[in-house]
Amino acid sequence: MIKSIGYTAKHSFNGLKPHEFEREDPKENEVAIDILFCGVCHSDIHQVKNNWSNTVYPCMPGHEVVGRVMSVGASVTRHKIGDMVGVGCMIDSCRNCEPCRSGEENYCEGPNSWLATYNGPIVPAKKSPDKSNHYGKDNTFGGYSTSLVVPEDFVLKIPSNLKPEVAAPILCAGVTTYSPLRHWGVKKGDKVGIIGFGGLGDIAAKLAIAMGAQVILFTSSEQKTTEAARLGAAVVLNEDLEEEETLRAHKASLDFMLSTIPEKTDLNPFIPLLKRNASLVVVGALEPLSSMDNMEIPGHRRSVGGFLIGSIAETQEVLDFCAEHNIGPDIQIIDMKDINDAYDKVENKEVRFRYVIDISSLKNSLAV
Structure with missing residues (x-):
């Protein structure tokens, strides 16, 4: 023993x-x-x-x-x-x-x-x-x-x-965000929205950027703008999506969106930002979410989905990817x-x- x-x-x-x-x-x-x-x-x-x-x-x-x-x-x-x-x-x-x-x-x-x-x-x-x-x-x-x-x-x-201390969060936060980015085929030149800029959002943005995507971070914290700029990402404050000008600037422009908020949240303001055939995927929240406005989904054949961590093979993959690209949480x-x-x-x-x-x-x- x-x-x-x-x-x-x-x-x-x-x-x-x-x-x-x-x-x-x-x-x-x-x-x-x-x-x-x-x-x-x-x-x-x-x-x-x-x-x-x-x-x-x-x-x-x-x-x-x-x-x-x-x-x-x-x-x-x-x-x-x-x-x-x-x-x-x-x-x-x-x-x-x-x-x-x-x-x-x-x-x-x-x-x-x-x-x-x-x-x-x-x-x-x-x-x-x-x-x-x-x-x-x-x-x-x-x-x-x-x-x-x-x-x-x-x-x-x-x-x-x-570094072993940096590797630790990759084993959950890393693979939880890497796996959907990989599954939905995010590639160089794609425009990716990351909703939430905490622990999951941070590594999701770094992974997407390393894949060659242009990243827009959606956050409720104005203080995180500087950090986003350091990563090479743009920032939109969540409340600004209520402004017609902001919504118009990003409407139907995103190839993929990932919600990393770890609790119940209203995703309706983000759905109009997806291109036709694009998907918004939820990770980190395992409780019932707010109801979806289905007027915005079928008209552009958009999808809303979920993802649960990642496989063992994908976990090894994201560890190797982070090491190769010198990134980590x-x-x-x-x-x-x-x-x-x-x-x-x-x-x-x-x-x-x-x-x-x-x-x-x-x-x-x-x-x-």
């Missing part, structure tokens, strides 16, 4: 607190990871507070995990001790359904869908009389901890020229003990881009 320490929430109304536990030693096909960094995702906050009504307590978040391999099972061939590796949102799937066989584990159609890095099966398990499920577990503990044990084919390689390193304050700042929109936890601060603060 691997003695470990992490931070968990025991109830939706409690903060995260230290929690000592043990990980099982790696099985034949598994890799044990000594965690160095873990990104803080807005979905961690949603999960801890049970905003989606599916949280399994105690809840130990963390699905943007980077660390070094400390031991491997007997049949592991993809990774070796000392390798810098990452783990994203998934640590297993049914492996037998059509999406899994096609390399799209993030759309697993097995009995419990994919197994999340924390909070257990992404779909509530259909319990058998002995309380077991497809994975033999009802909960999983994530990367707000000192160790993780994962099947080798769900472990990613971190490129040597990508803007981050702020924090100590583990400051996580509850970090959550408050994220919810109050007081933080710029992504927090990343230095797990050495957890190792140093408590004796394992």
